[in-house]
Amino acid sequence: MRNLTAARAAEMIRFTYLFFLAGKSAWNRRGTLLLVVLSIALSTTLLLGLERVRTQVRESFVQAVSGVDLVVGARGGDMQLMLYAVFHLGGATNNMSWKSALSIAARPDVAWSVPISLGDSHNGYPVVGTSADFFTRYRFRGGRELQLAQGGSFSDLFDVVTGSEVAKKHGYVPGSRIILSHGNSGAQLARHEDKPFVVSGVLRPTGTPVDRSLYISLEAMEAIHLNWQGGAPIRGLEIRPDQVRKFNLEPKSITALLVGMKSRSRVFALQQDIRNWKEEALTGVMPGVAMDQIWRLVSTGEQALFLVSGLVIFTGLAGLASAILAGLGERRRELAILRSAGARPLDILILLACEGFLLLCAGMACGLLLLVLLLLALGPTLADSYGIALHVSPPGTGELLLLGGIAAAGFLTCLIPAWRAYRLSLADGLTAST
Amino acid sequence: MVRAEPRLSSEEAAPPAVSLRAVSFAWPGQENPVLHIPELTIKAGERLFIFGPSGSGKSTLLGLLSGVLTASEGEVSVQGTALHKLGGAARDRFRGDHVGVIFQQFNLVPYLSILENVLIPCRFSARRAARAARQAGSAALAARNLLECLDLRAELWERRVAHLSVGQQQRVAAARALIGGPELLIADEPTSSLDADRRRDFLRLLLRECENSGSTLIFVSHDQGLAAEFSSAANFEELNRRAGR
Numbered sequence A: 001m002r003n004l005t006a007a008r009a010a011e012m013i014r015f016t017y018l019f020f021l022a023g024k025s026a027w028n029r030r031g032t033l034l035l036v037v038l039s040i041a042l043s044t045t046l047l048l049g050l051e052r053v054r055t056q057v058r059e060s061f062v063q064a065v066s067g068v069d070l071v072v073g074a075r076g077g078d079m080q081l082m083l084y085a086v087f088h089l090g091g092a093t094n095n096m097s098w099k100s101a102l103s104i105a106a107r108p109d110v111a112w113s114v115p116i117s118l119g120d121s122h123n124g125y126p127v128v129g130t131s132a133d134f135f136t137r138y139r140f141r142g143g144r145e146l147q148l149a150q151g152g153s154f155s156d157l158f159d160v161v162t163g164s165e166v167a168k169k170h171g172y173v174p175g176s177r178i179i180l181s182h183g184n185s186g187a188q189l190a191r192h193e194d195k196p197f198v199v200s201g202v203l204r205p206t207g208t209p210v211d212r213s214l215y216i217s218l219e220a221m222e223a224i225h226l227n228w229q230g231g232a233p234i235r236g237l238e239i240r241p242d243q244v245r246k247f248n249l250e251p252k253s254i255t256a257l258l259v260g261m262k263s264r265s266r267v268f269a270l271q272q273d274i275r276n277w278k279e280e281a282l283t284g285v286m287p288g289v290a291m292d293q294i295w296r297l298v299s300t301g302e303q304a305l306f307l308v309s310g311l312v313i314f315t316g317l318a319g320l321a322s323a324i325l326a327g328l329g330e331r332r333r334e335l336a337i338l339r340s341a342g343a344r345p346l347d348i349l350i351l352l353a354c355e356g357f358l359l360l361c362a363g364m365a366c367g368l369l370l371l372v373l374l375l376l377a378l379g380p381t382l383a384d385s386y387g388i389a390l391h392v393s394p395p396g397t398g399e400l401l402l403l404g405g406i407a408a409a410g411f412l413t414c415l416i417p418a419w420r421a422y423r424l425s426l427a428d429g430l431t432a433s434t
Numbered sequence B: 001m002v003r004a005e006p007r008l009s010s011e012e013a014a015p016p017a018v019s020l021r022a023v024s025f026a027w028p029g030q031e032n033p034v035l036h037i038p039e040l041t042i043k044a045g046e047r048l049f050i051f052g053p054s055g056s057g058k059s060t061l062l063g064l065l066s067g068v069l070t071a072s073e074g075e076v077s078v079q080g081t082a083l084h085k086l087g088g089a090a091r092d093r094f095r096g097d098h099v100g101v102i103f104q105q106f107n108l109v110p111y112l113s114i115l116e117n118v119l120i121p122c123r124f125s126a127r128r129a130a131r132a133a134r135q136a137g138s139a140a141l142a143a144r145n146l147l148e149c150l151d152l153r154a155e156l157w158e159r160r161v162a163h164l165s166v167g168q169q170q171r172v173a174a175a176r177a178l179i180g181g182p183e184l185l186i187a188d189e190p191t192s193s194l195d196a197d198r199r200r201d202f203l204r205l206l207l208r209e210c211e212n213s214g215s216t217l218i219f220v221s222h223d224q225g226l227a228a229e230f231s232s233a234a235n236f237e238e239l240n241r242r243a244g245r
């Protein structure tokens, strides 16, 4: 029993010594090995950076809208409804009635609802008719709220709130006057020239489609279309902005309704009821699920990127193995000396494996350091302009798996030169020549 | 074969340092064994000089004695331990514990300091480390003492190994082989890269340290002129009765 623990202690001492030797040896050849470490570092940075950007982009995409339990609209494609409601893309050809929207809003299990009405645009940016609740109810990326950078929500009929990108591009500030276009063509003919809007507020950047949208009230949306029919102004009928208030500005239809439930467990019941809606064909979509589907459609390039960075890692590791293999020739003498002093062939194997593994770890550590520096340097810019939150944070499970994968693959690669050294030291005996 | 005078010490009762019986060895792929030794006994404490032409198999014999190589046939015993009966790891351990080796040249690990080079055997063998510590208080102290005894002054110790002269390198190698007082010291032409003066100096120091530690010395060279310094000398061609001779 005592012998066993003593033997184990001796093995530990021996292993520590081999590790020390491996470190000394690697340091001694640092000039040659630097490039190998560098290539492993770069491939680690690439792979982990890619993983981080991928998860963040996915997250900010999928969570472009959060806190909304159900998106209700006319029956059609679920994804199309999401494109309307979240990305404000597409001309709304397929509307739901305002009456249905009102009765959904009045249900006791519905906490709040926000209408979305599409159709107009401004310089290619979608104009969204909604209620002032939009600014308080809309959540993105894990429950963040919309915030106004300047000005306030709608207070007058022809007020418009713009997303950050729109305002930045055109230099809009509260008080700027803008003209909306009918449809999303932006064509000169179909401009709502007669009813200019005034910017009442500018939103903070969110990294979501909100940045590229303009928001007006549903009533304003109705008002600018009073004298329109079938996509063109009715000839001879002119209604001045100060006259519109006399009209009934309640909309007849909207594109989609964002619904928040009092209790999330009621979502399925509401979804069921909406599917069986009597008055018209409606559908209710849970945003998380639908956004995931859309993401899978648009992210097919992802795999290719991963394949490429996997290949980069492979080249890095192959470089490591060949650098150690190339050094073996001139080290046969040194290995024979260690053998003569009592080292087993197994010790030689461990020594070379340790050396490779040390280089691998050094490479990976440098790669992580580089990644942190990159995140610190580029993170704020990326967050501002793309809404991709790249923080320095402890690695997630995906990243840990990647690191583990690199380490495991690297360790196996290191065994190649180690095994070669083992064979050499067995064959050479004491007489290894240089 | 010249025999050494019997020594008046307890070593006389000890088993012979080396005993070979009907040993043959062939390198992998060789048809005829390079080595066939019917009988060889080397007494403990002996300082044996073995000379023979290049390529005759002297280094191969030393490989067998140190347990790095295993005989294809026959019995190889060192210090009473039957090496041919031991497994690979046990032979490596035996070498670490009981055998010191000096090569012809390039004896040092380039990335270790001189002191670390001397201490290598103590890292692999707890027995050598313990014996060195018993002699000098600690293994490091034992290494320093040996280096000083071998005329390597302290200011050289911090030098890079590559910056030492060949003679200095060989003396460091001798210190490494001697540390922890191994019973058997094997030297494979350690002086052939030295000039005549250096050769004699090195040999004297080596023999003196062997005397101090009571180690058996087997010294191989093709330079017969050195034989006079040893207690006995043997012609390798006579020891080795390989087929066809």
Ligand SMILES: Nc1ncnc2c1ncn2[C@@H]1O[C@H](COP(=O)(O)OP(=O)(O)OP(=O)(O)O)[C@@H](O)[C@H]1O
Pocket: A427, A428, A429, A431, B027, B028, B034, B052, B053, B054, B055, B056, B057, B058, B059, B060, B061, B222
């Ligand atoms: N590692 C090896 N693998 C295969 N054959 C070897 C090996 N080492 C030596 N030999 C062969 O064994 C024979 C004896 O070699 P060895 O090195 O023992 O001779 P030596 O007497 O020490 O010569 P020298 O005086 O030149 O050192 C030679 O024919 C040599 O080619």
Ligand SMILES: [Mg+2]
Pocket: B058, B059, B060, B188
């Ligand atoms: Mg030789």
